[in-house]
Amino acid sequence: MLRAAFEPDGKDFRAAIRFSILGSSGAAHLRITPGVLTRRGGRGGDAGPHVLVLVLRGNGLLTAGGARRPLSPNSVAVLSGDLEFSLALSAGEAGSCELDLLQVAGAEPPALAKASGVRVTKSASLADYIVGLAELVQPEGGDIGPCQRDIPIFDYIGVAIRDYLAQEEREEGPRRDHGLYHRIRAFIDRNVKNQALGADLLAREFAISKRKLYSIFYDSRASLHETIMTARLEAARREIEAGGQKVASVILDHGFSNPSTFYRNYKRHFGRVPRA
Structure with missing residues (x-):
């Protein structure tokens, strides 16, 4: 699911991961020492159209879509599934980094296409919602039970992301247009x-x-x-x-x-x- 490489900052490398794959969707929780996580672009296997969701419990620097974006705790990064990215992780209070990475099958939100394939938001409530649902399909050990398989968790996550990005775009639209209005006014004056x-x-x-x-x-x-x-x-x-x-x-x-x-x-x- 990850199709990613990790380069630790030092020799003392430790990592713990739990993950699950349900159809074309999947979720992974990583607790890992500082370093750089790199994911190649392109869709693999039968994944089909999907988005990647990163929820960070710590600090990091995301490089994707030709831009660098600092990530603080509770940042939610939504990326096109075929977008290449790298994420430089720095240690939190516990000396390690925590990261939830989800692959959610389905069409990309329109707001994502308008933002070069990547959007970063900071919403503790959205982060908690995504992580909470992902934990339902990430048991500490053993197989996933049939009841948990029947819960359309990734559908819920996908809808939440689309609704949140759409709301954020509606709220930011007037501000962007207001700034554009002043730039046009300045151009007219010149x-x-x-x-x-x-x-x-x-x-x-x-x-x-x-x-x-x-x-x-x-x-x-x-x-x-x-x-x-x-x-x-x-x-x-x-x-x-x-x-x-x-x-x-x-x-x-x-x-x-x-x-x-x-x-x-x-x-x-x-x-x-x-x-x-």
Whole structure:
């Protein structure tokens, strides 16, 4: 199930493991001395589509999906089943590291596909839920009884992970969009003299659809058209009041092809006509 290699930090290597495999799913609990756990990418055997879940009781550094993510106690890392990763484990209070690794068969959560195949969350309740269920199929010794085999434990774990990631994505979405809104605003302020500044340019620049672009401004209680207009008017006002350039030149430089449109909007915005 693991298809993994472990390289201990020192010569004093100790490890204890208990595991179970039920169909295409499985769970393993490791208590191991510090070192680096490395898992090759690709699906093996008849595992089919699955996700890997790491629940850490200690500290570690996860390298996966082209990024490095520090893991603290109760961290839950969810990875695409074919993703290669390495996990550097450091000793906890007992001098060893504890790790639950689960292979859960089934389709990947949509949120996982949007995050380069790996998501890391810190939720003590989710970690306790996953570990608690996994313990039901990890006896200290002997075979797994038929009653325990009949419990769809990995289905419960899979649903819990999907629901948690979906909720987390809904909560983070508005914050991500709010940050994107401010980045777009900054881009507009820097490019007020660009005649092509508008929805098409912004959508290309930030790799989003125009519908998404407009919704970001709507959610921020702003108008894209008014935002661009105001940024151009503000920049034009500063140049006009600084002097040294004719008003007609400033108007053209700031994206206004029609002087009457500029004067009308300038007076509406500032309450007076432009003057040097």
